[in-house]
């Protein structure tokens with residue numbers, strides 16, 4: 001089957017194949033970078049007691065009408081609960097930020113707005129309102145409220161928020177088990193000298209670090225020799241231990257491109273092969289039982305582009321992200337671009353800032369300098385042959 005499909009058809013196919021990984025319970029710190037597998041509810045009122053927002057003095061607001069100064073009778077630091085305390089008329093308490101408001105106190109004034117004379121205070125501010133500087137129990141969250149939706153990314157803000165309720169563990173989706181095979185006899189590991197005709201393997205570095213950015217890692221990375229047998233057995237063995245197998249190189253039509261025939265021989269069902277796009281034309285996506293294979297074209301910029309457009313959304317979808325393709329945005333093009341093939345979508349390395357986007361030079365799929373400079377991909381859509389300066393374009397942040 002050598003039928004080229006469109007970018008949107010390919011994305012539809014990927015979206016329909018998204019499955020959710022198992023649900024697991026992790027400590028809030030271990031869950032960082034994961035997505036919640038169930039909603040989370042408040043286990044407490046927060047704040048759990050009325051407390052002072054300032055270092056100052058607490059008093060009964062109505063006393064202001066009858067007293068020009070108040071007697072300071074108690075000191076209430078944070079962490080202390082005054083149970084046996086009674087605030088009499090004309091009295092105030094010395095209180096500090098975060099300390100529990102004792103019975104009888106309904107207003108706190110910050111100390112800068114008072115004058116202290118031995119054990120009495122006078123007020124320098126005549127614009128005091130009842131209840132000021134008191135953070136009421138449950139004023140952030142009432143116990144039982146849904147505080148986090150299912151499919152929420154657990155980031156540092158969420159973790160800090162949950163810690164405020166004393167929540168230790170939460171339900172999230174389990175990380176995927178991912179393996180990587182990279183093919184090509186010309187590839188040499190960094191640290192070793194290059195012989196004529198050889199190049200350094202960079203694709204595994206791109207993918208390994210991209211995965212760590214989404215809280216995943218490879219369970220193995222193997223270099224596969226360009227032979228039919230080596231390719232067959234590496235894919236067969238690899239598929240036995242992972243949920244997702246990523247392969248780079250060897251997926252085109254050359255005499256040494258063994259990935260596609262090996263996948264067929266193993267019985268992997270092709271979901272698509274070849275997309276009307278640049279870079280990344282010979283991208284392959286297939287399935288064997290509950291396992292998935294992406295065979296990415298070997299060119300380094302194709303790997304980068306295909307990862308962002310297809311692999312990452314699929315992985316995050318399985319990991320619990322709700323929105324497929326959520327990272328798209330629009331910006332005004334600052335540069336002109338042209339393409340001959342109207343039926344093809346291009347993903348152009350570009351740099352956006354303040355709503356404007358500059359399409360970079362060096363778009364060929366063997367060039368990584370533009371990848372390193374880019375902070376987005378501009379979608380040059382099917383049907384269009386030009387992007388003009390000032391035009392609105394869809395960008396994908398990378």
Ligand SMILES: Nc1nc2c(c(=O)[nH]1)N[C@H]1C(S)=C(S)[C@@H](COP(=O)(O)OP(=O)(O)OC[C@H]3O[C@@H](n4cnc5c(N)ncnc54)[C@H](O)[C@@H]3O)O[C@H]1N2
Nearest residue numbers: 182184200201202203249250251252257281297298299302
């Ligand atoms: N006759 C045709 N030839 C090619 C076509 C075509 O349609 N007809 N398509 C071209 C396009 S487009 C692409 S993309 C490539 C994809 O080829 P493969 O997936 O088979 O990849 P390789 O040939 O193995 O490698 C391509 C290129 O990338 C370099 N490479 C591979 N792996 C790595 C790595 N780990 N790190 C860095 N660089 C890597 C490799 O040396 C090649 O230069 O096919 C075109 N040909």
Ligand code: MOO
Nearest residue numbers: 279280281302365
């Ligand atoms: O489609 Mo290929 O990835 O242009 O080089």
